[in-house]
Amino acid sequence: MFAHIDVNSFYASCEKVFRPDLDNEPIIVLSNNDGCVIARSQEAKALGIKMGHPYFQLSAQFIEQHNIQVFSSNYALYADMSNRVMETLERLTPAIEIYSIDEAFCQLATHSPSLELEQIGKTLKDTVKQHTHLAVGVGIAPTKTLAKLANYAAKKWQKTQGVVDLSNRIRQHKLMAITPVEEVWGIGRRLAKQLNVLKINTALDLAKLSPHEARKKFNVIVERTVRELNGESCLTLDNIHEPRKQIICSRSFGEKVTELEVMQAAICNYTAKAAEKLRHDKQYCKHITVFIKTSPFVPNSPYYSNYSSEVIAATNDTRELLTAAQNILQRIWQPNKHYQKAGVILNDFCDNETNQFDLFIDHHKKTRNGDLMQVIDKINYSHLGKIFFASQGVNGQWHMKQNRLSPAYTTRIADIATVKL
DNA sequence: TCTGGGGTCCTAGGACCC
DNA sequence: TCTGGGGTCCTAGGACCC
Numbered sequence: 001m002f003a004h005i006d007v008n009s010f011y012a013s014c015e016k017v018f019r020p021d022l023d024n025e026p027i028i029v030l031s032n033n034d035g036c037v038i039a040r041s042q043e044a045k046a047l048g049i050k051m052g053h054p055y056f057q058l059s060a061q062f063i064e065q066h067n068i069q070v071f072s073s074n075y076a077l078y079a080d081m082s083n084r085v086m087e088t089l090e091r092l093t094p095a096i097e098i099y100s101i102d103e104a105f106c107q108l109a110t111h112s113p114s115l116e117l118e119q120i121g122k123t124l125k126d127t128v129k130q131h132t133h134l135a136v137g138v139g140i141a142p143t144k145t146l147a148k149l150a151n152y153a154a155k156k157w158q159k160t161q162g163v164v165d166l167s168n169r170i171r172q173h174k175l176m177a178i179t180p181v182e183e184v185w186g187i188g189r190r191l192a193k194q195l196n197v198l199k200i201n202t203a204l205d206l207a208k209l210s211p212h213e214a215r216k217k218f219n220v221i222v223e224r225t226v227r228e229l230n231g232e233s234c235l236t237l238d239n240i241h242e243p244r245k246q247i248i249c250s251r252s253f254g255e256k257v258t259e260l261e262v263m264q265a266a267i268c269n270y271t272a273k274a275a276e277k278l279r280h281d282k283q284y285c286k287h288i289t290v291f292i293k294t295s296p297f298v299p300n301s302p303y304y305s306n307y308s309s310e311v312i313a314a315t316n317d318t319r320e321l322l323t324a325a326q327n328i329l330q331r332i333w334q335p336n337k338h339y340q341k342a343g344v345i346l347n348d349f350c351d352n353e354t355n356q357f358d359l360f361i362d363h364h365k366k367t368r369n370g371d372l373m374q375v376i377d378k379i380n381y382s383h384l385g386k387i388f389f390a391s392q393g394v395n396g397q398w399h400m401k402q403n404r405l406s407p408a409y410t411t412r413i414a415d416i417a418t419v420k421l
Numbered sequence: 422t423c424t425g426g427g428g429t430c431c432t433a434g435g436a437c438c439c
Numbered sequence: 440t441c442t443g444g445g446g447t448c449c450t451a452g453g454a455c456c457c
Contacts, residue, residue, distance in 0.1 A: 054423075055423075057423085100457045185456085219431065244427095245429080246429085247427090248426075248427055250426065250427085340424095
């Protein structure tokens with residue numbers, strides 16, 4: 001039996017935890033560069049603010065009229081709060097898969113009678129609330145897809161009080177019959193459209209499709225979804241954390257970039273950041289891509305987007321990656337353009353054991369480089385200050401907008417809230 | 422003026438091998 | 440008229456997720 005747990009309006013709720021004065025106020029959280037709305041409190045949703053809506057299109061009047069509180073994304077806060085939620089769940093269940101920053105699947109004992117399952121769900125919910133002040137929804141079912149669906153119901157219907165036990169086959173059918181097919185996990189907008197053409201409108205319609213047909217008309221993922229909806233568990237709990245296969249570091253610029261030197265500094269910063277992540281994962285990469293693009297939204301101005309890659313000897317040394325990244329940038333840079341965004345992608349990873357060495361380099365030197373990177377990371381993770389490469393530049397003209405950032409309440413000593421008596 | 426960032430998996434088709 | 444069979448590896452593109 002699986003339990004699916006996710007935090008209600010996660011980013012918005014994190015902002016509220018340390019601002020009890022905002023308890024019943026509408027609040028929204030913006031994407032990087034203060035671009036789009038990516039989280040909304042219940043009150044903001046009620047005002048009709050849509051997920052992904054460009055922030056600049058919300059009028060100042062509208063915001064003032066409803067007293068909407070606006071926040072830039074504060075990932076230091078969200079990541080720390082996420083850890084607290086996950087640690088709580090880890091302590092309460094035999095096994096857990098952390099699926100995203102605000103979601104997890106937990107394993108439950110299969111022999112539990114129904115009443116007990118619901119009780120377990122309540123305990124999970126209440127304990128997370130007690131530990132973190134965050135409200136979660138809990139869905140319980142014999143497959144992951146059904147557990148997700150149960151959680152959808154837990155959110156949608158108040159009287160469930162945030163916990164739905166969907167272990168019963170009849171209840172599964174009842175819920176599926178009134179759930180639009182696009183709410184099913186793995187069915188996105190495009191698939192939903194294609195399914196609707198075939199008169200498959202609800203989750204139950206999809207469940208009634210034969211797995212064979214699902215495979216033939218669509219693909220193996222849809223087939224698995226059909227089986228899962230029918231109680232056949234195809235997706236297991238992934239509790240061993242696989243290392244990631246790709247690292248992307250990209251940002252939109254606060255102001256459009258027109259100078260090569262500014263772009264170089266930005267690219268070097270993204271590269272250094274990506275390399276740091278790579279070393280943190282104890283991995284090496286053999287492929288690096290750099291991309292730059294102008295805004296696709298400016299009328300009468302041709303959109304330019306380009307990327308290029310280099311294959312390199314396996315490395316996680318920032319200097320080698322910086323050299324490659326700068327070479328690539330030279331190839332794709334075009335002057336007289338207003339660049340809106342750029343990024344660096346690392347691919348083709350290997351670990352130390354499977355790392356094939358370059359025939360033409362001095363391996364003793366290579367080891368010493370590894371030591372140097374370790375020292376840099378150690379300094380930067382400590383509170384001693386930060387060190388960086390000269391190519392990263394010092395004036396940060398390319399930095400993203402973050403005008404409404406809340407304090408790092410839980411991760412920076414100076415930002416810890418004080419209580420006045 | 423202003424429109425996010427970071428991932429995964431699957432498939433078809435091309436290129437190659439014997 | 441008629442031109443094999445069985446593979447692997449790689450990549451781009453499409454779909455999905457949060």
